[in-house]
Structure formats: C-alpha cells, structure tokens
Amino acid sequence: MSTTRPGRSRSEEARQAILLATRDELAERGYDKLSLDRVAAAAGVGKQTIYRWWSSKAALVAEGVLEGHLMPGLAAPSPETDSDDVWVDVASWLRDFGRALAAPSTAALLRATSAATAEDDEVAARYDEQLTTVTRVALEARFTRAVASGQVRADAPTATAVEALVGLLSYHIVTRRDITEATIDGVVRLLRDGVGG
Amino acid sequence: MSTTRPGRSRSEEARQAILLATRDELAERGYDKLSLDRVAAAAGVGKQTIYRWWSSKAALVAEGVLEGHLMPGLAAPSPETDSDDVWVDVASWLRDFGRALAAPSTAALLRATSAATAEDDEVAARYDEQLTTVTRVALEARFTRAVASGQVRADAPTATAVEALVGLLSYHIVTRRDITEATIDGVVRLLRDGVGG
Amino acid sequence: MSTTRPGRSRSEEARQAILLATRDELAERGYDKLSLDRVAAAAGVGKQTIYRWWSSKAALVAEGVLEGHLMPGLAAPSPETDSDDVWVDVASWLRDFGRALAAPSTAALLRATSAATAEDDEVAARYDEQLTTVTRVALEARFTRAVASGQVRADAPTATAVEALVGLLSYHIVTRRDITEATIDGVVRLLRDGVGG
Amino acid sequence: MSTTRPGRSRSEEARQAILLATRDELAERGYDKLSLDRVAAAAGVGKQTIYRWWSSKAALVAEGVLEGHLMPGLAAPSPETDSDDVWVDVASWLRDFGRALAAPSTAALLRATSAATAEDDEVAARYDEQLTTVTRVALEARFTRAVASGQVRADAPTATAVEALVGLLSYHIVTRRDITEATIDGVVRLLRDGVGG
DNA sequence: CAGTAACCGAGACGGTACGTCGAGTCTTACA
C-alpha cells in the first residue's frame, strides 16, 4: 500500500504564503474585513488554491492563525524557567502577556481571532484548544509544582484559579483594557490568599 | 429661544423596529452575517433610515443590543435581593447567568455581541460599560456590603475578584463552555479564601 | 364673490427660483442626472414646494424649460425683420441657430430637453408645441409671404420644407454635428430648387 | 508567443443575454427607467458581469442596441432592390420606416435610444454611425445611381437631401408624429424638384 | 516514457450585501 497519490503534490510554499498573508490581513483589518481575494493576491496565489485546502474563511483562520503563528514568543510557565516563587512566575507571565497585548498588531490579531470564534464552532474549539488549553495546562502544571513545594494548598481549586486567569486575559482582549501592575498585584494577592498554602 | 427644529421628527417606532430586528438577526445569524438589508426589510424601514442614525453595523449593534435589549431579566445583586451570605448571592448570580447562557439564542446573541467588539472601539467601550461595568458595579457594591457585615476583609482585592468573575463569563461566552456547578463551587471557594474575612 | 382663497398665496419668487435652478441643473448635468433635491437646495426651497405645483421631474422640465426659458434670443423669422430675400432670411435663421448650438450650455440644454421627451408624453407634446410648432408656424408664415412676393411657388410643399428644416435641427442636436456654412448652403439650394418659384 | 490569456474566458452566452435583456427593458421602460439590476436579473447574470464589460448604462445601450439589434429588417436602399424610379424607392423606404415606427415597441426603442444620446458622447457617436451613417451612405449611393440614370442632377446638393431625410426621421421619433402618406408625398415632391434632373 | 491525475496562477462567473443617492410622500413649526 502506498500513501502517495498521482499528480502534482501540494505546494508547501503556497501554503505558507497563504497563512502568512492571512495573519497580516487579520492583524491589519480584523476578521470581519478579511478578504480572501486580498489574501490570494498578497500570497501570489490563485483563489482556488485557498479553497482547495480550506473550506471557508473561518477554517483558514482556525488553522493559519491558531497553529503556532498566533503568539510568537509568549512563553507559558515551564519547569525550565520556574523561579522559586510561584507568585513571581504568575506575575511575570501576566506581565509578558500585558506587554504583548500592548503592541497594537498583537492586540488586533488576538481580537480578530476572538471574533472569529463567534462565527464557527470549529474555530471556537481550536481557539479553546490552542490558545487556552495550552495555557491552562501549563498553568495547572505550575500550580501542581507549587503544591509540591508547599506554596499552594493541595485541596485548593487550582483549576478554577487557572480559569480565572485565562478569563481575565480574554476579558482584557475584548475590552481593550491594559493589564496594569495594579491588576497583576490584585490577581497575585487574590490567588495567594485563595489557593496559597 | 426654541429647542425644536423644523421638519418631521424622528420616528421612535422605526427606531425600535430597527433595534429589535437587529437583535433578532444577530441572535439568528451572528455578527459577521448580519445584513442591514435584511434588518431594514424585517423592520419595514428604508435602509437609509438606518444609515441616517447609525454610522455602521457596529454602531447599530452597540446601541441596539447593549442598551438594555441584551440581557432581559438577568438580575445583578442588589440590596433588595441580598441574602445573609455573600457567597450564596455570588453563586446564585453565576447560576442565573449559566442558565441564560444555556439558552441557544441568548448564547448566540452574547457571542455575536462579543464578536462585534473586535470590529469597533465604540462597541468595545459600550460592551465594557453595559455588560461589564453595570455588572461590576453591582458586584463591587455587594462586596462592599459584605465588608460591612464582616464576610469580606476590608483590605482584600475585591476589584480584582470582580474582574475575575466578569472575565470568567467572557471566557465561557467565547469558548461555549457551560457554567457548571463545579465551576461555581470552585469560584466561590477561591473567592472565599481569597477575599473572605 | 371673491377669487381669493384663505391661506398664504403662492410665492411667485419661489416659482421663478425653481424654474431657473432647473434650467441650470439641466444645462450642467442633463435630464438623466437632474436631481430635484439639488434643484430645491439651489432654489432655496423645500422639495414639497416643487411637488405641490409640478407632478414630476418631467412636468417640471416641460414647464420650466419649454415655456420661454429655453432659447433666449433665438429670433424666428417675422414680418418686422424680413429682408427682401426669403433665402437670405432662412440662411440667417439657420446661422443664428447654429451659433446658439455652438454654445455648450445651450447645446446641453437642448439635448437634455430632447431626452426628456422620451420619458413622458406630456413633455413630448409640449416640446412639439413650443420648440417646434412656434418655429414651424413662423417659418410657414415666412414662406407664405414669399409666395406672395413670388419667390416661392404657390403649389410647393412648403409644410414639408418646414418639417425638413426643423428635422435638420433636431438631427444636429442629437448627433452633436455643427451646422456649417456648407450645410446652410446646401439647404438653401435644395429648398430654392424644391419650392422656389 | 501566445495570444491567449490564463483564466476563464468571457462567456458569449452571458453577453448575448445581457444585450437582449437590455433591448427588452429599453423598449418596455425607456432609457431613464432602465435598471441594470433588472437587466442582470432578466439575463440571469451577476451585475458585476455587466460592469466588467461595459463602463456605464450608456455604453451598454451603445453596444447592445446600436449594433444590429436596433432595426431588424429595415432595409435601406441597395442596388439589388432598386426599382427604375429613385422616387419610388425613397417613398418606399420612408413607408417602411413609418410602418416600423408605428409599432409601439419599435417606437419606444428608438425614442429610448435617441434619449440615450443626450447622456453620453459615445452613444451619440454610435447612434450617428449606426442609425444615421449607415442609412445616409445607402441613400447617398442610391442618389449617385440616380445621377447616373439621369434622374438626379449631378450638381444637386444630395448630401443635404439625405440629411433632410434622416433629420425628418429623427424628428418624427422625438415628436411621436406618424409618418403619413401626405408627408411622404411632400418629401418626394420637394426632393424631385430640389435635386431632380 | 507517454498518460493521466492532481496541482498551480489567473480570472470570469452568479450571487449577496454594501453604503450612497435620488424620487416622491409625509410631518412639523412657522408665517
């Protein structure tokens, strides 16, 4: 049995060009005004080549934007980068995110992606998976390590704490509020008292 | 000196019809596929009458949906309805919201509105004001009363607690997750420990 | 018995302003792009004042343009201005018309009026009456005087000659051809031989 | 070197459908009320397909109506159909035209086309070319043959005679007057005396 | 090593909606 098919094979070059053009358009104009005609032109590609591989605008956004292209350099907590203090790590992660959100193009991209979730269940699912679950898992793992080191109570509702953190980000993306030091300070105090050991 | 102008005055009837039709279209099709042609037809109104008073789809959504039409019957905490226990009240408010969100048309409407925030700063500001500030103020007032009754510490970051609550809602709207009893329970535990007296 | 009615009486000033504004718009933009909104604004008049007195765009053009405002200073032949030679008079009249037609605004006005005839039977009838019949009657009268002086045969088809002259004008209006001296010369020769005595 | 371009080629079927629908609309409603929306719908074509190939309503009329679709079966004089007598041929041609003009839809079409000339120089030029030049050339050729057979004087202003004939038609189109036998008789007498040998 | 199947850029197609303009009607405050 063979996995290869006859005929010309898919152009990876075209695929990349499409995804990049999509991201640029999305950052510049938002989801609603994203035009596949423009994407095709910018990518130097025929429109059919887009529709051959993605079923709709939403699907393109789902793959192109959410699979890694979305948040370059936004490091979730990981064992390698842990400090001694879980609250320092949480604050630092929030601060990184706040900085990323302060860049207009990143903020626009996040808002556009968030908007795309409303149009399509598939996109919503991937948004939840990629943007959210990845982050949630990393944060929960950090809390688990903090439980081990005694900084967080074993019976604390850490899942909820993580959900509150992610929700906070979602909320700041939508409302365009900055993530200030006061916000970070409040969050850390709330969590330290709420789940701390 | 007179405040009246010559000419026919704005038709309140048309205004209401437009806002209602907008809400219905929004719930049924979402923001992206909302057509002002259809809204005009459904409202029995000329398209120009829409454009005369609202500068864009986003502005229409901002006014029509956020000014009261959005969440009929979702009572924020108020002194009249307070129970003895602030946590019971918070849990009850979350449960109400969860029930509202479980109705497909309400969920669709909230998602659509949330998506609209991405397209327009004005909408984002009104969304923040109406959905969020109103709710936030009510919740903060409830916590203030809870401080008076000794259920919440005076120095606790109640503002952040409120923000976390609102963010949680925003997040569940976007990701289509239900608000379960487990979620509610976790939130209450987190807050009770985080800000409780 | 009184002929006056209660209430404010019709403003002749407004009527004149409307007719003048109509003529200007018509010369500048043509019949198709004539806008009553613009006419009302230019005349400093409410739109309803136009519709109170004229039933439609075409009716306004019919009255405003065809009743005297159309061809200022284009003298048809008359006993007072007759020369001794009917052919000199015909040539002179054609030459005057050619000069008027050479002015872009006059040509535009004539073309616009001609176009208006296509839209409305009423306008067509008035065009025939005003522009055409007046001219035709004057020309036929001139020929009658020429018959008396022996320059034109009594049994000649003068009505047809006149119709040919008017048709020639109509044709030059539509096709934008200039009326040259060669044309005038040809016409005079044709008629002199065709109807001359 | 290749003359073909990539991409789907223009649909001749769509082109024909558009031109036919235009002609029908024009005959039914006239130039002013001609709606490209309706033409597109009647032709089963997207509106953009019209605008892709024609720059304006006037250009569409210019091509669609004047290129052959206008006067099916209105035979201009030609050597094959000549009788012995040029005046019989002229009278016969006028009579044919009069009959065509008596049909309401033909008359409406001619009026609409005539109106279209007022809006656009291009249309005016094509109108002059098609309706007029074709006819003029045929008539002038007939007169030339009549000169050869001695029925028309060699030094007669035949060009003017032809112009008068065409102008007469133009004038009857605009004023909606029928072309009667009396008119035909007058014209023939005028010309016979005016240019006859 | 010719066929042929699947890809590619280009671009026209039938549609839907946009946001604007204008026609003709209706309503208000004032003269």
Add this chain to the structure above:
DNA sequence: TGTAAGACTCGACGTACCGTCTCGGTTACTG
C-alpha cells in the same frame, strides 16, 4: 393655506467579496 426643513419608504446605483468554475500550463506518479 403655503413654506422651509427634514425624516420617511422604496429602489437603483456602482463596488467589493464570496465561493465556484474554467482556462492554459506544470509536476510527478503509473502503466
């Protein structure tokens, strides 16, 4: 009652995209 102002419904404008289809042409597996 007439008038300027101006909002109203309706319908067409010309443009922008959507998602599909059709060209001529390019790989790359297959018989």
